[in-house]
Amino acid sequence: MAELTLDQLRARIDAVDDQLKTLLNARAQLAQQVAEAKLSEGGEVVFYRPEREAQVLRRVQEGNPGPLDGETLAKLFREIMSACLALEERLKVAFLGPEGTFTQQAALKHFGHAVQALPFGTIDEVFREVESGNARYGVVPVENSTEGVVNHTLDSFVTSPLKICGEVELRIHHHLLIGPHTQESRITRVYSHQQTLAQCRQWLDAHMPGVERVAVSSNAKAARHLKDEWNAAAIAGQVAADMYGLTVRHANIEDQPDNTTRFLIIGRQHTPASGVDKTSLLVRTKNLPGALFGVLKPFRDAGVDLTRVESRPSRQGTWSYVFFMDFEGHQDDPAVAQVLRVLEQEALEVRVLGSYPKAVI
Ligand SMILES: O=C(O)C(=O)C[C@]1(C(=O)O)C=C[C@@H](O)C=C1
Numbered sequence: 001m002a003e004l005t006l007d008q009l010r011a012r013i014d015a016v017d018d019q020l021k022t023l024l025n026a027r028a029q030l031a032q033q034v035a036e037a038k039l040s041e042g043g044e045v046v047f048y049r050p051e052r053e054a055q056v057l058r059r060v061q062e063g064n065p066g067p068l069d070g071e072t073l074a075k076l077f078r079e080i081m082s083a084c085l086a087l088e089e090r091l092k093v094a095f096l097g098p099e100g101t102f103t104q105q106a107a108l109k110h111f112g113h114a115v116q117a118l119p120f121g122t123i124d125e126v127f128r129e130v131e132s133g134n135a136r137y138g139v140v141p142v143e144n145s146t147e148g149v150v151n152h153t154l155d156s157f158v159t160s161p162l163k164i165c166g167e168v169e170l171r172i173h174h175h176l177l178i179g180p181h182t183q184e185s186r187i188t189r190v191y192s193h194q195q196t197l198a199q200c201r202q203w204l205d206a207h208m209p210g211v212e213r214v215a216v217s218s219n220a221k222a223a224r225h226l227k228d229e230w231n232a233a234a235i236a237g238q239v240a241a242d243m244y245g246l247t248v249r250h251a252n253i254e255d256q257p258d259n260t261t262r263f264l265i266i267g268r269q270h271t272p273a274s275g276v277d278k279t280s281l282l283v284r285t286k287n288l289p290g291a292l293f294g295v296l297k298p299f300r301d302a303g304v305d306l307t308r309v310e311s312r313p314s315r316q317g318t319w320s321y322v323f324f325m326d327f328e329g330h331q332d333d334p335a336v337a338q339v340l341r342v343l344e345q346e347a348l349e350v351r352v353l354g355s356y357p358k359a360v361i
Helices: 006-040 050-061 070-088 102-111 123-132 151-159 194-199 201-207 219-225 238-243 291-302 334-346
Strands: 092-096 116-120 137-144 163-171 175-178 189-193 212-216 232-236 247-250 260-267 277-284 306-313 321-328 349-357
Touching: 006 070, 050 070, 050 349, 092 102, 092 123, 102 116, 102 137, 102 163, 102 238, 102 260, 116 123, 123 137, 123 151, 123 260, 137 151, 137 163, 151 306, 151 321, 175 238, 189 194, 189 219, 194 201, 194 212, 194 232, 212 219, 219 232, 219 238, 232 238, 238 247, 277 334, 291 306, 291 321, 291 334, 334 349
Parallel strands: 092 116, 092 137, 163 349, 189 212, 189 232
Antiparallel strands: 137 260, 163 260, 175 232, 175 247, 277 321, 277 349, 306 321
8 A cells, every 4th residue: 555645644643633532522421421420329429439540541551552552541541531520520639739749740640630739838738628628639648769658647647537549659850950040059058858858868968068958848849949049959850840940950869760759649538449459557556565466467367468567656645556557459358358357356446548549650
């Protein structure tokens, strides 16, 4: 067959785009009908269904003939579903701000761009917004592969009734940013969040030994500082650089190349099983020797895969502890239900913080 000319190829692309347009609108109409079906069920209507979204994203990646790779397809479908969900309800999602933080990036990665993402200054405020119903969901960081857990997030679950309904993972790249009037040789201070400064410690020791490191409450705030200071630099991500019109002087300066942060989606709903799920648990133990062994053993006995255990002071009497445990499986799985039954006899308190789909993209 003779090769097609550029014009002929473009005419074919136009024809495919017309089909895509028809199909996307057909999908959107079905989502509108889904919304009506949910409304007719009565009760408190929940439009956002994390388990279904995870299934859709996994399904588009299965048996994908290419040439687009599975992750690229999933990201496109992420946005299509986000737009369809916005026809059902435009979600308000609170995130740990200000604008330009990695948490904002995580929120958009998880929900797509059709939600209304609202920045809040502290993790407490994000929890409060969701608890009060002002926002439907919240996004908060929970652990970093270099720096460990975000204690504040874990501690918030001790008193909050909120549930975890999802997780997002983000590869974190840090850049040294400067403003338009700054000469690198004149820099006397570098601003960033304390965790970011820690994640770039070796690079800073090697490349900016005499420069003062100033910890501020977020990387985005650090970037904002450069508006008024010419002898300063900030360490933050690309989103903050774009947002504040800064130049990336040195890219990817994080000490660990696979630096990843995990974020949690918090809400008020129970999430049914998606097929590939995780569960987070809070366990308060009696202050007795062997208490930790007692809460770990049921997992081994039932063959349930623990992925993380953190201990925190319980804030209820000295030397009593709460354990935060993550494991594979959903609370409705028989093996997990068995573990929970045993733990309830063993511990003072056992609370499922949520069963939720494992991050897909
Ligand atoms: O299946 C549903 O419950 C829908 O509302 C449809 C849909 C989608 O676009 O596929 C949209 C939003 C939900 O979070 C999950 C899926």
